[in-house]
Each structure stands twice: as C-alpha cells, then as structure tokens.
Amino acid sequence: MENESKTGKVQTDTFLAQIGNHQNPVTGSINTPIYFSTTYEHPTLGESTGYDYTRTKNPTREVVESALASLENGAVGLATSSGMSAVQLVFSQFSAGSQIVASRDLYGGSYRYFKELEKQGLYEFIYADSEADFEKEITAKTAAVFIETPTNPLMSEVSIEKIARFTKQYQAQLIVDNTFYTPLIQRPLDMGADIVVHSATKYLGGHNDLLAGAVIAKSQEVGEQLAYSLNTTGAVLSPFDSWLLIRGMKTLALRMQRHEENAQAVVAYLKKNSQVKEVLYPEKGGMLSFKLKNQESIKDFLRNLSLFTFAESLGGIESLITYPTTQTHADIPEKLRESYGLTPDLLRVSTGIEASEDLIADLKQAFEKLK
Numbered sequence: 108m109e110n111e112s113k114t115g116k117v118q119t120d121t122f123l124a125q126i127g128n129h130q131n132p133v134t135g136s137i138n139t140p141i142y143f144s145t146t147y148e149h150p151t152l153g154e155s156t157g158y159d160y161t162r163t164k165n166p167t168r169e170v171v172e173s174a175l176a177s178l179e180n181g182a183v184g185l186a187t188s189s190g191m192s193a194v195q196l197v198f199s200q201f202s203a204g205s206q207i208v209a210s211r212d213l214y215g216g217s218y219r220y221f222k223e224l225e226k227q228g229l230y231e232f233i234y235a236d237s238e239a240d241f242e243k244e245i246t247a248k249t250a251a252v253f254i255e256t257p258t259n260p261l262m263s264e265v266s267i268e269k270i271a272r273f274t275k276q277y278q279a280q281l282i283v284d285n286t287f288y289t290p291l292i293q294r295p296l297d298m299g300a301d302i303v304v305h306s307a308t309k310y311l312g313g314h315n316d317l318l319a320g321a322v323i324a325k326s327q328e329v330g331e332q333l334a335y336s337l338n339t340t341g342a343v344l345s346p347f348d349s350w351l352l353i354r355g356m357k358t359l360a361l362r363m364q365r366h367e368e369n370a371q372a373v374v375a376y377l378k379k380n381s382q383v384k385e386v387l388y389p390e391k392g393g394m395l396s397f398k399l400k401n402q403e404s405i406k407d408f409l410r411n412l413s414l415f416t417f418a419e420s421l422g423g424i425e426s427l428i429t430y431p432t433t434q435t436h437a438d439i440p441e442k443l444r445e446s447y448g449l450t451p452d453l454l455r456v457s458t459g460i461e462a463s464e465d466l467i468a469d470l471k472q473a474f475e476k477l478k
C-alpha cells in the first residue's frame with residue numbers, strides 16, 4: 108500500500124515512520140512540536156494565521172488528522188478524545204427518527220450507546236449478522252449502516268463491498284469501525300464505505316497509554332460537516348495526546364506485522380490443544396477468540412497465566428486476554444449474547460509484540476495446571 112507524503116508517493120510503512128517530518132521549514136524539527144497554546148494572535152482585524160482557537164484547529168492535532176486521512180484514503184481526518192466520542196460524532200449527523208442497521212456482534216460500548224440513543228427516542232436500530240441479513244434489512248428507510256468487520260469478539264467477516272452495494276442503492280451512509288484491522292489490513296473507504304471510525308486507543312496508539320478516537324470521511328462535504336460538528340461539541344484530542352498518537356502510529360506497520368505473526372502462532376497452538384473447543388480467527392490481524400471445553404475452568408485458567416494480562420482493551424504491545432462476558436460485552440443482555448454465539452466459555456486474546464515462544468509457553472503451563 109502507498110500513501111502521499113510530504114516528499115511524494117511512498118510505501119505506507121515509510122509514510123508512517125515519517126509522520127510530522129519535513130513539516131517545519133523554520134526549525135527543521137523532525138519530531139512534531141506540541142502546541143499547547145489554546146489561542147493564536149490575529150495579525151489584524153479580519154486576518155488569521157489559519158489558527159484561532161485550539162478546539163477549532165491545533166497545529167499538533169492537524170498533523171495526526173492529516174496522517175489519519177491519508178492512511179484511510181479519505182478527504183478529511185478528525186482526531187477525537189476517545190473511540191466512543193468518534194462514534195458519537197458520526198451519529199450526531201442524522202435526524203431524529205432515522206433508522207440505522209448495525210452489526211449484531213459489536214463492541215459492547217457501541218451497543219450500549221445505541222441502546223441509549225434508542226431510549227432517548229432518537230433513532231431506531233436494527234441488528235444484522237450475515238450479508239443476506241444486511242441485504243434484507245437495508246431499505247429506503249435506512250439512513251446509515253454501522254459495521255465492525257471482523258466482528259467483536261466472534262471474528263466473523265462480512266464483505267464491505269457487498270454491503271456498500273446495498274447502502275448505495277438506498278443512499279444510506281456506510282460507517283465502518285476499523286479498529287481491529289487498521290488501515291494496514293483493510294481500507295474500508297476504498298471498498299465503498301463513506302466513513303471510518305477507530306478507537307485509536309487500540310492499535311493506532313498501540314501502547315496502552317492513550318485514549319483517542321478517529322473519524323475519517325471519504326468526501327470533503329461529509330468531512331466538513333463532521334469537523335463543524337466536532338468544533339461545536341468539543342470532544343477533540345488534546346495536543347499532548349495528539350503527539351502520543353503520532354508517536355504510536357510511527358511504528359504501526361512493524362507492530363501489526365508482529366501482532367499478526369504472534370496471533371498465527373497462538374492460533375496454531377490452540378487448535379492442537381485438546382482443552383480448547385473452538386478457535387475463532389479471521390486469518391488476519393492480531394485478534395483471536397477461543398472457547399474452552401470446560402467453561403468452569405475459566406477462572407483458574409486466567410489466574411494461571413503469568414505473561415498474558417487479564418484486562419480489557421486490545422491492540423497494545425503487551426498481550427492481553429479478555430473475558431467479554433463480564434468485561435467488554437457485559438452490557439449486552441445475556442440471552443441476546445448467547446443467542447448469537449457469545450457464550451460464557453469464550454475468551455478474547457490480543458497478541459502483543461512479545462516472542463511467540465514465550466506466549467505459547469505461558470498458555471501451555473496455564474492449561475497444564477488445570478489438569
């Protein structure tokens with residue numbers, strides 16, 4: 108994959124490493140300066156340097172926003188204070204009474220937010236699993252479609268191209284949460300989506316030290332509306348956090364490669380393990396789930412692990428293991444969760460960048476202690 112950098116068209120790895128470089132002719136600074144200033148001097152009445160007030164535009168945030176737009180091949184990129192504020196920003200565009208079709212197997216926090224919107228009487232949500240489901244549910248009444256692919260935590264994929272065909276037919280907006288794959292594996296805007304959102308807290312930031320979100324619009328027009336709305340409501344990413352995100356993104360290509368190699372090694376190990384019922388992995392990326400044959404052993408299994416950390420979240424350099432039933436997806440009613448396969452025997456893994464031998468050794472000893 109390629110991206111347009113300040114020095115011309117380059118491979119995406121090169122683009123990432125160079126974010127913010129060659130942008131400061133006055134000082135030659137390689138590292139992006141952090142502009143903490145909240146306000147900017149006007150040269151005279153009716154003139155501006157281009158920067159007036161930091162909520163509207165900030166030179167540090169601007170660097171990361173333009174990198175995000177380029178990476179996802181969109182017209183406009185926006186950096187927000189969290190992944191949820193990115194989702195909220197996108198949902199601020201629709202008029203009351205709009206109907207939204209969304210993936211059923213979804214990040215628990217997005218599901219909780221959609222329930223809130225429904226409770227306030229703002230929008231109506233319809234949930235869909237398969238491509239055939241989406242085809243059936245997307246109609247002239249649909250204002251937007253919100254998908255995660257692969258789904259979370261069941262890791263099943265739908266074709267963005269196919270769903271985009273249905274949304275285009277009815278002029279509905281297609282929004283893709285691309286947190287799990289990142290633009291290094293999947294670029295939804297090139298596949299027909301209109302808007303991409305990210306929890307940049309995960310792979311883009313990559314170090315479990317930053318809460319951030321991103322919204323990227325394919326068209327200038329939609330991007331400008333979203334930027335207007337973000338300036339109006341205010342959940343922008345702070346200058347310091349913008350700098351942390353730039354710093355994280357510089358190594359995204361290297362990290363994704365190792366996350367994926369480690370996930371593949373862990374998957375190969377789990378598939379041979381007789382205590383494992385099922386392994387869910389879409390063959391790409393650093394996220395996988397698995398089901399234990401003996402659901403009762405989950406507590407002990409988690410306690411036995413010493414290298415993997417039992418914690419929520421994903422996409423950082425440290426390997427994490429999550430129990431969606433009580434953590435990330437606790438807000439989805441039990442009956443509903445289990446109806447689509449999110450059963451209490453399931454664990455979700457985010458492989459970090461450690462040596463895969465050590466990760467497998469940790470899993471192995473945790474399983475052996477169960478016997």
Ligand SMILES: *Cc1c(COP(=O)(O)O)cnc(C)c1O
Binds near residue numbers: 189259305306308
């Ligand atoms: C974490 C996550 C979010 C929410 O992002 P925050 O940064 O925690 O607000 C949204 N979507 C997905 C897929 C996530 O994993």
